[in-house]
Amino acid sequence: MDDAGIEVFQADQSSACSRVTLRHLAGRDQDEFLGLVNASTDLHRPWVSLPSTPEQYQAYLARYAQPDxxxxxxxxxxxxxxxxxxxxNSIIRGRFQSGSVAYAAFAPTAGQGYMTEGLTLVVRYAFEQLRVHRLEAQIQPDNHASLTLVRKVGFRYEGCSPELLYIDGAWRDHERWAITNTMIDIRPTPPHATLPER
Known part of the structure; x- marks a missing residue:
């Protein structure tokens, strides 16, 4: 996927002083990405599993080349x-217009607020450019850093689902958090073409 949509979105943002920029994952990122995953093992486990070999990275890249x-x-x-x-993940159109977000910081820059700024921008990008109505995040109850992050960005708690996702070798309970495009101030955008009129 090219970065044209992200570039248009960022050009329209009034927060030119943001400390972060966005771009799509690409093949050229493999070495840096894998190095960061390796350096962040203690930060990520048991919350998230990212590709750690070139073969896994290529499969990951292929997955995120899909339209949903x-x-x-x-x-x-x-x-x-x-x-x-x-x-x-799993962007569903039609009456749902929803996607699920998953994220990870990397150890060299963790704890400096970059993820808060970045996730805030990604949420706005999803609402304004992708034109989804809702984003969900599933978070393990003991993952305090992730819970703090979604609260800062404006997600609301919707409940807990026992044994929701298979993570780090076991079925894990997850809290469900969500944000809709009506919960934050976004630029007016037309609905996605797949949204029914009624």
């Missing part, structure tokens, strides 16, 4: 260093 999946890198403005990744 997007992988967006959060990069530090100026240096271009990758600070994190946000995936918009």
């Amino acid at each position: 999946e997007e992988s967006v890198l959060i990069c530090v403005r100026g240096s271009g260093a990758i600070a994190g990744v946000v995936n918009i």
